[in-house]
Amino acid sequence: MKGGFTLTFFGVRGSYPVPGEGTRRYGGNTSSLLLQAAGRSVILDAGTGIIQAGRLLSARRGTRHPIHIFLTHLHSDHIMGLPFFAPMFDPRAEIVLHYPEQRGHDSRRALEALFLPPYSPITLQGIKARLRFEPLAARDGVAVIDLGSGLEVAHARHDSHPLLGVLIYRVGFAGGRLVYATDVESPEGFGGPIRELGAGADLLVHDAQYFETDYLGNGESPRGPRRGFGHSTVAMAARNAAACRVKRLYLFHYDPTYPDARLDEMLALARKEFRRTFLAREGKSIIIRR
Ligand SMILES: [Zn+2]
Ligand SMILES: [Zn+2]
Numbered sequence: 525m526k527g528g529f530t531l532t533f534f535g536v537r538g539s540y541p542v543p544g545e546g547t548r549r550y551g552g553n554t555s556s557l558l559l560q561a562a563g564r565s566v567i568l569d570a571g572t573g574i575i576q577a578g579r580l581l582s583a584r585r586g587t588r589h590p591i592h593i594f595l596t597h598l599h600s601d602h603i604m605g606l607p608f609f610a611p612m613f614d615p616r617a618e619i620v621l622h623y624p625e626q627r628g629h630d631s632r633r634a635l636e637a638l639f640l641p642p643y644s645p646i647t648l649q650g651i652k653a654r655l656r657f658e659p660l661a662a663r664d665g666v667a668v669i670d671l672g673s674g675l676e677v678a679h680a681r682h683d684s685h686p687l688l689g690v691l692i693y694r695v696g697f698a699g700g701r702l703v704y705a706t707d708v709e710s711p712e713g714f715g716g717p718i719r720e721l722g723a724g725a726d727l728l729v730h731d732a733q734y735f736e737t738d739y740l741g742n743g744e745s746p747r748g749p750r751r752g753f754g755h756s757t758v759a760m761a762a763r764n765a766a767a768c769r770v771k772r773l774y775l776f777h778y779d780p781t782y783p784d785a786r787l788d789e790m791l792a793l794a795r796k797e798f799r800r801t802f803l804a805r806e807g808k809s810i811i812i813r814r
């Protein structure tokens with residue numbers, strides 16, 4: 525790992541966990557990615573996937589750098605793994621939790637509630653790690669956070685996701701760049717700061733919740749159209765990848781009702797529009813820069 529910049533997917537499904545036979549190949553946990561560079565760890569979102577990431581980080585003792593967790597938003601599929609993240613209970617660990625400040629809502633209190641009764645048997649005193657809360661202020665344009673050793677995290681808001689929008693992140697190290705754009709709906713394509721964030725990225729991890737037919741409501745599903753639900757179709761992901769001229773696109777945040785076989789269909793569709801498309805798969809590691 526030394527000197528390299530790597531990504532590992534720990535949870536790739538959207539909305540709620542779907543363990544079982546139908547999701548065995550791509551995994552049933554919800555959103556969580558681990559990025560590692562220069563001995564440092566950055567986690568994007570804390571869905572149930574973060575539980576396995578935590579086990580891995582705990583097994584590797586002796587890291588002197590804090591673990592940085594960046595949340596896109598506070599929907600449960602992006603935070604529900606936090607109370608089960610093993611480093612929280614390790615007195616040697618330091619964890620920095622970065623989260624979007626959302627007007628009219630006390631996000632910190634909402635996050636703390638995850639650790640308190642009645643949702644949890646533990647209390648904040650039960651957390652043994654040094655835990656720091658870092659709100660990311662609502663603002664226009666791109667903001668950049670320097671984590672040291674050349675590792676940098678940039679973010680910008682996207683307002684399509686109900687009700688409070690999300691943060692889109694770009695993690696950079698040694699010239700390599702990963703962009704994480706989940707829980708976004710962009711029928712007109714990315715514009716402004718998000719286009720700027722995505723431009724020329726090595727890897728774009730993009731919401732691909734729906735097939736076009738289900739989004740428009742003319743498929744066989746009885747659930748009706750999904751327009752306005754704040755998620756992308758495969759075509760939206762492919763178009764944004766092409767417009768941003770990224771090197772590789774990873775489809776992500778699949779609708780929980782789609783079993784693995786349907787994801788294979790998604791991949792075939794996406795590759796017609798953007799050839800270098802792949803499916804995010806739980807447990808898969810990718811070298812972004814050697
Ligand atoms: Zn989600
Ligand atoms: Zn969401």
